[in-house]
Amino acid sequence: MDLQSIIIGAIITIACILPFILLRYKRVRIEKQLRAGLQAIATQNHKTIQTDSVYVDFAIGIDTRNEFVFFYKKNAHIEIRHAICLKDIDTCKIKDISSDQTKTNPETTSGLFLCLVPKNKNVPEFALEFFNYETSYQLHVDKKPIEKWESLISKYVG
Numbered sequence: 001m002d003l004q005s006i007i008i009g010a011i012i013t014i015a016c017i018l019p020f021i022l023l024r025y026k027r028v029r030i031e032k033q034l035r036a037g038l039q040a041i042a043t044q045n046h047k048t049i050q051t052d053s054v055y056v057d058f059a060i061g062i063d064t065r066n067e068f069v070f071f072y073k074k075n076a077h078i079e080i081r082h083a084i085c086l087k088d089i090d091t092c093k094i095k096d097i098s099s100d101q102t103k104t105n106p107e108t109t110s111g112l113f114l115c116l117v118p119k120n121k122n123v124p125e126f127a128l129e130f131f132n133y134e135t136s137y138q139l140h141v142d143k144k145p146i147e148k149w150e151s152l153i154s155k156y157v158g
Contacts, residue, residue, distance in 0.1 A: 034059040037072040037081070045070075045083045051152070053145065056136070060128065060149055067156045069116070071128045084126055086156040090119045094143075094150050095127065110134070114146055116153070 031054045038059040042049045047068050052061030058073035058080075067086040073079070097111040112131035118124075130146045 038070055041070045041081050041083050069153055084116055088118055089116045089157040091117045092150055092153045092157050094146055114149055
């Protein structure tokens with residue numbers, strides 16, 4: 001009877017812990033893929049990333065010596081790659097696009113973007129998507145990452 005209890009307890013423990021191990025493994029694998037995609041963009045442009053961050057479905061990095069920012073976003077629907085020279089950028093700002101007033105909750109964030117406005121007004125601004133309401137299942141939008149990157153990039157623009 002004691003052996004049966006030990007075996008059943010071990011099986012239940014493994015069944016409870018295994019999903020967390022598998023989720024962690026999947027998250028580490030996705031982070032490696034995003035970081036590799038970001039590094040590939042930098043390598044194509046003959047730059048080196050000094051600072052980077054990996055989030056849910058995107059990675060962002062900066063080469064402070066050459067003043068370049070790199071952005072890589074990949075999920076089931078899209079793959080976005082940007083290599084932006086900060087010497088050509090006039091301002092860096094956060095753009096919080098809320099849903100239409102016709103929706104029940106007008107405060108709902110539909111998109112949170114880091115916008116890089118070029119000095120040349122004929123070139124469209126770069127909008128780096130940090131959060132999208134339609135594709136994300138997060139209940140709370142954390143603005144600390146986008147604020148961190150806005151302040152970091154703002155040091156090199158203007």
